[in-house]
Amino acid sequence: MIIFATMTKKKKILFICLGNICRSPMAEAMMRHLAAEAGRSDEFEIASAAVSEEEWGNPIYPPAAEILRHHGIAYDGQRIARQMKASDYENYDMIIAMDEANIRGIQRIAGGDPEEKIHLLLDYAGEHRNVADPWYTRDFKTAYEDILKGCHALLATLPPSKSK
Numbered sequence: 001m002i003i004f005a006t007m008t009k010k011k012k013i014l015f016i017c018l019g020n021i022c023r024s025p026m027a028e029a030m031m032r033h034l035a036a037e038a039g040r041s042d043e044f045e046i047a048s049a050a051v052s053e054e055e056w057g058n059p060i061y062p063p064a065a066e067i068l069r070h071h072g073i074a075y076d077g078q079r080i081a082r083q084m085k086a087s088d089y090e091n092y093d094m095i096i097a098m099d100e101a102n103i104r105g106i107q108r109i110a111g112g113d114p115e116e117k118i119h120l121l122l123d124y125a126g127e128h129r130n131v132a133d134p135w136y137t138r139d140f141k142t143a144y145e146d147i148l149k150g151c152h153a154l155l156a157t158l159p160p161s162k163s164k
C-alpha cells in the first residue's frame with residue numbers, strides 16, 4: 001500500500017539576541033503565536049538563542065514573560081537560554097537578529113554567512129534599524145511593538161505551504 005503524505009519541509013527559523021532572555025525569546029513566542037493565528041503552525045520550527053554565553057541556562061527574563069502574558073501569548077517557561085552553535089547555521093534556514101551587533105556575533109560563530117541566512121528582523125518591515133533593546137531602558141513595551149511589527153512582516157514574507 002502506498003501512503004501519500006503531504007511532506008512539506010518545515011521552515012526553520014532561529015531568532016537571535018545578545019542574551020536569549022528578552023528579545024529573542026519574545027520573538028520566538030510571538031512568531032509561534034502569529035503562525036498559529038494564521039493556521040500555519042505546522043509550516044515552521046521556531047527557536048531562539050544568544051550570541052553571548054552571558055545568560056546561559058537562565059529562564060526568560062520576568063518582565064519579558066510578563067508582557068507576553070499581558071498580550072495572551074503563550075511561552076514555554078521550561079525553556080532556558082543557550083548560546084548559538086556553529087552547527088545552528090546549517091540546521092536553520094533563517095537566522096534572524098534583533099540588532100546589528102547580533103549580526104556580527106552570528107557571523108563570528110557561523111564563520112560568515114555563505115548562504116545569506118542572516119537577516120535583521122526589522123528589515124522585513126522595511127525599517128533598517130535595531131529592535132529597541134529593553135535591557136537598559138526597561139522599555140519592554142517598545143521592544144514588544146518592534147518585535148511584533150518585525151514578526152508580522154516576516155510571516156507575510158514567507159509564502160504559505162502548498163500542502164494546505
Ligand code: 4NP
Pocket residue numbers: 017018019020021022023024054055135
Ligand atoms: P537580550 O537582553 O539580549 O534581549 O536577551 C539582554 C540580556 C542580558 C544582557 C544584555 C541584554 N546582559 O548584558 O547580560
